[in-house]
Amino acid sequence: MSREKTVSETMIAFLKDSGYLKYLIDKEGQEEFGVLDQFLKKIKNFEVGYLDPSLNNFMREITLEIESGEQGKLEFDIEQGPDMIKVMTIHGAKGLEFKHVFLVNMVDKRFPTIERGDPIELPEDMIKDIKPKGDVHLQEERRICYVAMTRAKKELYFTSAEDYGLARRKKLSRFMVEMGYKDKPAVSGGRTSKYPEYGEEVRPPNIPVKNSYQLPDHFSYSQLAQIRLYFKDSRSGQGRVFVR
Structure with missing residues (x-):
C-alpha cells in the first residue's frame, strides 16, 4: 500500500483500518484530533518539499529529527484549545484574543521595565529611520501594554x-x-498601604467601540474606555475590567 499511496493517504488508511479514528470519534477526543491534525500537516509539508516524498524518506526524516534531539513539539491553535490556562508573553499573544485576560506584575520597574542601553551603539549616520522624540522606551512599553x-x-x-x-x-x-x-502612600510602621480600588470591580462607561483608533501618548480613564476596555460580548453585550 505504501508504494501505491502517498504518506498522507497511508496514514489516513491506517487510522481507519486500525479503528483508532472511530475510537477518537466515540471518545470525542478533541485534543487527540488536534495532534493528528498537526501531524498530517507535517506530512503534507513533507510531501510538498521533497522530490521523492515516499514513506521511507519520511521515516528517515522523522528518525533524523529524533536523533538530533527534536522532541516532536506540535503547534496548536492557542485560541481553540486545549481548554487550559495559557501563560505567554505579550509578544507571544499578538494577534490572539481570549475571553479572559490577566495582566500580572503591574508595578513600577516591571511594567514598564527599566530601559536598557543597546549592546552595540550604531553611528547616527548609519541609521536611516528618524528616531521619535521623547522617551522612546516608555512609548514602546505603553504600546505593548495597549496590545496586552x-x-x-x-x-x-x-x-x-x-x-x-x-x-x-x-x-x-x-x-x-x-x-x-x-x-496610596505607605502608612508608617509597616507595609500596610492599600490601593483604594484594590479588589473592586470597575465598569467602564457605555461608549461604543471604534474600529480604528490612534494609540495615545498616555493612558487616561476616558481614553481607556474609548480604545476597548468597553468590550463587546455576544451574550451580555458588555465586558468588565477588574483590578486585583
Whole structure:
C-alpha cells in the first residue's frame, strides 16, 4: 500500500483500518484530533518539499529529527484549545484574543521595565529611520501594554503586589496611575498601604467601540474606555475590567 499511496493517504488508511479514528470519534477526543491534525500537516509539508516524498524518506526524516534531539513539539491553535490556562508573553499573544485576560506584575520597574542601553551603539549616520522624540522606551512599553489589554474579549484583570520579596515595597505601575488607579502612600510602621480600588470591580462607561483608533501618548480613564476596555460580548453585550 505504501508504494501505491502517498504518506498522507497511508496514514489516513491506517487510522481507519486500525479503528483508532472511530475510537477518537466515540471518545470525542478533541485534543487527540488536534495532534493528528498537526501531524498530517507535517506530512503534507513533507510531501510538498521533497522530490521523492515516499514513506521511507519520511521515516528517515522523522528518525533524523529524533536523533538530533527534536522532541516532536506540535503547534496548536492557542485560541481553540486545549481548554487550559495559557501563560505567554505579550509578544507571544499578538494577534490572539481570549475571553479572559490577566495582566500580572503591574508595578513600577516591571511594567514598564527599566530601559536598557543597546549592546552595540550604531553611528547616527548609519541609521536611516528618524528616531521619535521623547522617551522612546516608555512609548514602546505603553504600546505593548495597549496590545496586552486589547487581547481580552470579555474580561480584563490587572494584578499587582506591594511585596515581591525585596527590601522596598513596589509602587503601582505608572500605566495604572495614568488609567486612574492611585497608589496610596505607605502608612508608617509597616507595609500596610492599600490601593483604594484594590479588589473592586470597575465598569467602564457605555461608549461604543471604534474600529480604528490612534494609540495615545498616555493612558487616561476616558481614553481607556474609548480604545476597548468597553468590550463587546455576544451574550451580555458588555465586558468588565477588574483590578486585583
